[in-house]
Amino acid sequence: MKNTDGDMFGMFDVAVIGGGVMGCATALHLARGGMRVALVERGGLCTEASGRNAGTLTPMFPAPFLVPYAQRGMEMWQTAPEWLGRGIGYQARGGLELAFTEAEVAGLESEMGERAQAGAPIQIMDIDEARRIEPSVSAAAQRAAYCPIDGFVESNAGGRAFRAALLGDGVTVLDRTQVRSIERRAGGFTVGTAAGDLNAGRVVLAAGAWIPKMAAWLGLDLPITVRIHQMVVTERLAPLLRVVVRIFGRGSFKQAVNGSMLLGTVLHWISDADREADEIDRVALIRRMTWAARNGCEAIPALAGARLLRTWTGLEAYAPDNLPVIGPLPGMDDAFIIGCQRSGFTCGPFMGQLLADLILGRQPELPIAHPVFDPRRLLAMRPDETSAAARALS
Numbered sequence: 001m002k003n004t005d006g007d008m009f010g011m012f013d014v015a016v017i018g019g020g021v022m023g024c025a026t027a028l029h030l031a032r033g034g035m036r037v038a039l040v041e042r043g044g045l046c047t048e049a050s051g052r053n054a055g056t057l058t059p060m061f062p063a064p065f066l067v068p069y070a071q072r073g074m075e076m077w078q079t080a081p082e083w084l085g086r087g088i089g090y091q092a093r094g095g096l097e098l099a100f101t102e103a104e105v106a107g108l109e110s111e112m113g114e115r116a117q118a119g120a121p122i123q124i125m126d127i128d129e130a131r132r133i134e135p136s137v138s139a140a141a142q143r144a145a146y147c148p149i150d151g152f153v154e155s156n157a158g159g160r161a162f163r164a165a166l167l168g169d170g171v172t173v174l175d176r177t178q179v180r181s182i183e184r185r186a187g188g189f190t191v192g193t194a195a196g197d198l199n200a201g202r203v204v205l206a207a208g209a210w211i212p213k214m215a216a217w218l219g220l221d222l223p224i225t226v227r228i229h230q231m232v233v234t235e236r237l238a239p240l241l242r243v244v245v246r247i248f249g250r251g252s253f254k255q256a257v258n259g260s261m262l263l264g265t266v267l268h269w270i271s272d273a274d275r276e277a278d279e280i281d282r283v284a285l286i287r288r289m290t291w292a293a294r295n296g297c298e299a300i301p302a303l304a305g306a307r308l309l310r311t312w313t314g315l316e317a318y319a320p321d322n323l324p325v326i327g328p329l330p331g332m333d334d335a336f337i338i339g340c341q342r343s344g345f346t347c348g349p350f351m352g353q354l355l356a357d358l359i360l361g362r363q364p365e366l367p368i369a370h371p372v373f374d375p376r377r378l379l380a381m382r383p384d385e386t387s388a389a390a391r392a393l394s
Contacts, residue, residue: 009172012038014359015191015200017179017214019043020050021345022338023206024162025352028084031169033360038172038198040179040191042210045166046159049208052314053345054231054254054262055088055155056244058095059120060112060147061343063323067118068366070343073350077153084349085165088157089257095150095244096130098141098299104248105143112145122147134243136300150244152254155345174198179207182217188334202334202359209273209315211325211339220329222375223383224340227316228267228280232292233260234306241300250295253303261306265292273315280313316344320381326355326373337375 012035016027019041027039044051057077059070081087099108109124116122123146130144131137137144166173174195181192188201205211209226216222236259246252251265267288270279289311297304319325319340324347329335338355341347354368371377 009038009196009198012036012172012198012200014038014202014204015040015189015198016204016206017182017191018205018207018210018339019045019159019162019173019175020048020206020208021046021158021162021348022050022341022352022355023204024158024166025349026204026206026338026355027171027352028162028166028169029353029356030359031166031171033356033362035360036170038174038191038200039166040174040177040193040198042178043176044159045163045173045175046155049229049314049316050345050348051156051159052231052312053155053229054252054264055152055345056095056150056252056254056264056343057152057346058147058150058244058343059346060095060097060115060122060145060150060246062347063342064114064118065372066324066343066347067115067120069350070346071119071149072366073347074149074151076349076353077346080153080161084161085168086161087153088161089154090151091153091257092149092151093243093254094133094146094148095246096134096137097145097246097248098127098130098137099143099248100141100298102142108143108145108248120147121149134241134245136240136302137245138299138301140298152244154256179214182214184218202336204336204338204355204359205329206338208339209317211317211337213274215329215337218329218332218335222325222378223320223381224317224325224378225320225383226270226273227318228270228276229314229316230265230267230285230288230292230311231314232263232265232289232311233309234263234303235309236260237306240302245299247295247299251292253296253299260309261296261303263292263296265295267313270315276313276315285311285313318342319378320383321377324351324373325375325378326351326368327358327375330376330379
């Protein structure tokens with residue numbers, strides 16, 4: 001029943017739009033901080049980018065200054081039964097990143113060296129030492145970096161865990177509910193949804209690749225672009241990999257508990273997340289799947305002959321400088337954004353906690369009100385700068 005303001009749901013302190021890991025974590029910690037929270041997600045929780053990845057947990061991907069944030073995110077995934085109510089298949093495996101060419105060796109030594117200096121327990125080694133850790137990797141690689149704390153979780157199980165926790169802490173979860181508009185109103189915002197309007201004192205845009213569309217409703221043109229991430233899965237195989245394996249700049253390979261091998265790579269860029277089906281190049285998708293399989297066989301020769309069963313894609317949002325965008329929207333102290341996080345699954349639960357601390361007026365565990373995260377920096381950037389910056393670190 002509508003109240004006298006025409007609001008189907010009553011007044012919320014915060015409406016979080018987007019039910020990926022970062023949106024769910026933000027909503028959960030806001031609710032635990034005493035706020036009345038609504039979470040709106042057009043599909044199921046953690047079914048877009050947060051559920052279409054291999055669940056890799058590593059400090060080897062983020063920018064060096066983000067290493068402490070990644071390590072805290074990894075700790076949160078490991079202790080998920082304590083704060084989330086259930087685990088999602090945490091596996092501590094360790095990770096190897098391989099370099100086959102001189103260019104890859106130079107990039108690996110430079111980037112992994114910077115992350116090691118930032119506190120990540122990364123060791124650069126020759127391939128013989130790497131093969132003592134994981135005998136299945138190719139002897140043709142020239143160098144490797146090893147991180148003993150790497151691992152992964154079952155990303156497609158995150159939505160169920162978050163949904164139970166959110167409902168248990170009193171969050172109004174409107175999943176499978178399309179957001180159609182966001183408008184300023186006295187004392188906050190009206191969020192128009194397919195289920196009716198809801199009013200909130202604050203809003204958090206956590207919708208990943210759809211953030212630019214929603215920011216435009218609030219009068220902001222944010223230069224955020226969208227990259228297609230591709231996953232390929234093989235048939236179930238006998239135990240082969242003990243660790244997560246990557247080739248520098250090319251992709252990742254890990255063996256799930258059920259024996260399937262997961263191969264992750266990057267497809268291409270698109271201009272509009274709502275036009276994903278039209279903008280994905282199907283020929284390029286097949287070619288990239290073949291390329292990922294070829295890379296997998298180069299890294300792990302025993303993969304040769306394994307059958308590929310299927311491939312799927314996910315949409316990732318990127319800022320031009322390839323860094324996270326977290327904090328108040330420019331010119332607004334009651335609207336926030338959280339997204340564009342490289343290795344977002346690793347860092348996601350901790351970043352959501354930090355944004356909740358900021359909104360609640362609490363002292364965060366690590367800095368979040370920082371120029372590196374500040375959305376205002378985007379106003380001086382162009383979207384066509386994104387692909388070059390991001391590809392350099394892909």
